[in-house]
Amino acid sequence: MALIGVFDSGVGGLSILDEALRQLPEHDYIYLADSIHAPYGERSSEWIAARSLELCRFLASQGCNAIVVACNTATAQAIAHIRSELIDIPIIGVEPGIKPAALQSSKGIVGVLATEATLKSDKFNDLLGTLPSSCQFIKQAGAGLVPLIESGQANSEETLELLAKHLEPIQDAGADTLVLGCTHYPFLRKSIRKLLGDSINLIDTSDAVVRQLKRKLETLHPDADSDRYGSIKFISSKDAKALLNMSQELMQSNLSQHALEWQLELSFK
Known part of the structure; x- marks a missing residue:
């Protein structure tokens, strides 16, 4: 073993x-x-x-x-x-599943919810540069979400309100696919579904x-x-x-x- x-x-x-x-x-x-x-x-x-x-x-x-x-x-x-x-x-x-997201998005509009450090990293942006320019990526830093999850508040009203603010630009852009770009974020699936419904495709790697x-x-x-x-x-x-x-x-x-x-x-x- x-x-x-x-x-x-x-x-x-x-x-x-x-x-x-x-x-x-x-x-x-x-x-x-x-x-x-x-x-x-x-x-x-x-x-x-x-x-x-x-x-x-x-x-x-x-x-x-x-x-x-x-x-x-x-x-x-x-x-x-x-x-x-x-x-x-x-x-x-x-790493964030932006490549499978680009392939699965029927509208070519993908939201990426990740930490600021991930979004600014060379590794992330190098990968982004290899993907089709026809796919639009709406990058959003999930500031404040990790501390709430760490404190056991993944399903709290405070987390839901903060998450709604972070998802608003992604929703307004018409994204049909959302990349969960931090390993903490799969624990927000229930709240994401509550806010965005079942039509958006969630990518977790x-x-x-x-x-x-x-x-x-x-x-x-x-x-x-x-x-x-x-x-x-x-x-x-x-x-x-x-x-x-x-x-x-x-x-x-x-x-x-x-x-x-x-x-x-x-x-x-």
């Missing part, structure tokens, strides 16, 4: 872990939330790159066979640096990320025992018990099938 590290600035990467448990329940996981420093989207690119590498090195030191950088901001700002430093471990990143992880693991552990349920260790730089409680609230997976453990804090801040 493989030990897989999943890292995010906070609880957003639980959306990736949830999909991993659906597709690859037999492996063991460490979920690392750097909640004391969340959100990353408002920090400098230099800070994000240094901190992300530090946390990935920590996961490597725990014996992880693969690491998922389950944070769009960290992927955009740090994935190349991490891969250059940790050359012996597969590093899987996440969790499935694609885990399929890429699966391909990497098949080369490392081709004989994995699919009849077992692996363990999950939750580690937080702020409050691991709160992280575990949030995972039980936000995730759809039956966590009782897995041996659960939590570590009170990281040895460094």
